Amino acid sequence: MTIPRRNFFALIGTLAATQAAPRLFAEEAELVEPVHRVANAANAEPPPMTHPLDRAMEMARYGLEKSRKQIDDYTAILVKRERVGDSLGGHEYIFAKVRNRKTSGGQITQPLSVYLNFLKPSSVQGREVIYVENQNDGNIVAHEGGFKGKFLPTVTVPPTGMLAMRGQRYPMTEIGIENLMVKLLERGEQAKHCPGVTCEFRKNARVKDRTCTVLHVTQPVKTPGAEFHQAQVFMDDAHNIPIRYVAYDWPSRPGGELNVIEEYTYLDVKVNVGLTDADFDPKNSKYNFY
DSSP: OOOOOTTOOOOOOOOOOOOSSOOOOHHHHOEEOOOEEOSOSSSSOOOOOSSTTHHHHHHHHHHHHHHHHHOOEEEEEEEEEEEETTEEOOOEEEEEEEEOOEEETTEEEEOOEEEEEEEESTTTTTOEEEEETTOGGGOEEEEOOTGGGGTOOOEEEOTTSHHHHTTOSSOGGGOSHHHHHHHHHHHHHHHTTSTTOEEEEEEEEEETTEEEEEEEEEOOSOOTTOOOSEEEEEEETTTTEEEEEEEEOOOSSTTOOOOEEEEEEEEEEEEOOOOOGGGGOTTOTTSOOO
C-alpha cells in the first residue's frame, strides 16, 4: 500500500571531511585520527604509478574485486550524516543487514538485499526498511519509528520517489559498502582530471576496534563535476574495504572552515554471517512491519 503523506518520513538513501585534519566524532563513534604518514599503505612495494591517485584507485579496485569474490553478506552499525540542500543533518545510527549482489554468466544469482533498523535519534528509533533487488516491484517496504510509528502503517514506495528521497542524498538502491566502493572509483576517475590533486596515505588509524589505512584526497581547484574539496577514505586493513568515508566542500573563503557534505561509517562489521531470505522478509516475526 502506498500512502502519499506530505509529512511522512524521509527514508534512508545510502550511502554511500572543518580544517584539513578535522576532528572526528570520537565521543560517539570511537574514532581516532591517524597520526603517521607513510609512503606505502601495505607491506609490499607498490607498482610504479604515474598519477597521485593511481595507488588509491588500485587499492579500491582490489577491495571491490575481493569483496565481490569473498564477501556474501555482512551486518554493521551504519552511522551516517548528510547535507541535503543547505542543511546538514545529525548523525543517524542504523543497524544494517546486507547481502551483496552476486552474478554468474551475466545473471543475478543473489540480489542486493538490505534490512535497516534505526537505533537513534529517538525521533526515528524503531523505523524499519527493507529493499530487495527485483522484488516488491522494485519498491522499498518501510514503516515509521518514533511517535509517528504508533499511528502510521507500513507502506511500499519507490526508492527514488519523493517520499523515499526526502532529506536523503541517495536512493536506498545505492546503499552498502560495495556501492560505496563503486562510487569512490567513479569519483577517483573524475578527480584525476583536477589540476593539482593530491593523495596522502596514513596508517594505523582506528575506527573503533578496526585498524585502517587512510586515503586523504584534496582537489584544490573546484572544476566542473568535482564533488568534494577534501575526502577521507578509511580502508579496513583486514578486509580491504572502506568502512568510513567523509567528504568536505570547498571553503567559502580561502583558509575558511570546511563543511561536511556526507559522512558514512560502518561500525562492528561482521562478514559472511549467513543471512537468509528471512532476514529480508517484511513478514519476519522478529520485525514490526505487520
